[in-house]
Amino acid sequence: MKKIGMIVGSLREHSYNRMIAQTIPELGLSEASFELISIADLPLYNGDLDREEGPAAVEVYREAIRRADGILIVSPEYNSGTPGVLKNALDWASTPTRTAALIHKPAGIVGATPGPKGTILSQQQIRQTLEAAQAWVLPFQKMYISQVMDKVDAEQGRLTDETTLKYLRRYVESLLGWIDQSRSLK
Numbered sequence: 473m474k475k476i477g478m479i480v481g482s483l484r485e486h487s488y489n490r491m492i493a494q495t496i497p498e499l500g501l502s503e504a505s506f507e508l509i510s511i512a513d514l515p516l517y518n519g520d521l522d523r524e525e526g527p528a529a530v531e532v533y534r535e536a537i538r539r540a541d542g543i544l545i546v547s548p549e550y551n552s553g554t555p556g557v558l559k560n561a562l563d564w565a566s567t568p569t570r571t572a573a574l575i576h577k578p579a580g581i582v583g584a585t586p587g588p589k590g591t592i593l594s595q596q597q598i599r600q601t602l603e604a605a606q607a608w609v610l611p612f613q614k615m616y617i618s619q620v621m622d623k624v625d626a627e628q629g630r631l632t633d634e635t636t637l638k639y640l641r642r643y644v645e646s647l648l649g650w651i652d653q654s655r656s657l658k
C-alpha cells in the first residue's frame with residue numbers, strides 16, 4: 473500500500489482544488505492511501521525559526537511529507553504563478569539542506585481553475601521549485617483542469633465530470649507507477 477500525501481495550494485474553505493483533492497481517495501485506487509497535509513498553520517518561512525527545535529507546525533508538516541511515499545500537489549494559479557502559501561510550504565519542506573523532507577520524494581502536480589488555461593503557468597513554477605528541492609517530479613504527464621466550476625458538485629465538494637475523473641485517475645495511477653520507477657534513481 474503506497475501512501476500519498478496531498479498538499480492543496482489554497483486555504484479557501486470552498487476551494488475547487490480542495491474539492492479535487494477530496495475526490496482522489498474515492499477514485500477506487502485500492503493500492504494507495506491518501507492523506508491531506510495541511511499548510512494552514514505554517515508560519516512564513518524565516519531562517520531564524522528554521523532550527524533543530526523549530527515551530528511545531530513545521531515539524532508536523534515535515535513529518536507528514538516524510539512518511540508519504542509520494543506527494544501530490546493540487547493547486548490553483550495566482551497571477552500566472554504559484555500561490556504564495558504553497559511556495560512558502562514547499563520552502564519549509566526544502567530545508568535542512570541535506571535532510572529536507574522533499575529530497576528524492578516522488579511528486580505529482582494537479583491544478584484546477586475556473587479560467588481557460590488549467591494552471592499551466594503555476595504548474596511550471598511548482599515543478600521548478602520541487603526540482604530545486606530535489607524532489608522527483610513525474611515527467612511528461614500533466615493534469616490541467618480548466619472551467620472547474622462546471623466540473624464539480626460544489627455542495628458535495630467533489631469532482632463529478634466523468635472525463636476529468638478518468639484523466640485524474642490515470643494521472644494518479646501514473647504517480648503510483650512513478651514511485652516504483654523512481655526507486656531505481658536512488
Ligand SMILES: Cc1cc2nc3c(=O)[nH]c(=O)nc-3n(C[C@H](O)[C@H](O)[C@H](O)COP(=O)(O)O)c2cc1C
Nearest residue numbers: 482484487488489490548549550551552585586587
Ligand atoms: C490573487 C489571485 C490571482 C489569480 N490569478 C489567476 C491566474 O493567474 N490564473 C488563473 O487561472 N486563475 C487566477 N485566479 C483565479 C483562481 O483560479 C480562482 O480564484 C480559483 O478558484 C482559486 O482556486 P481555489 O478555488 O482552489 O481556491 C486568481 C485568483 C486570485 C485570488
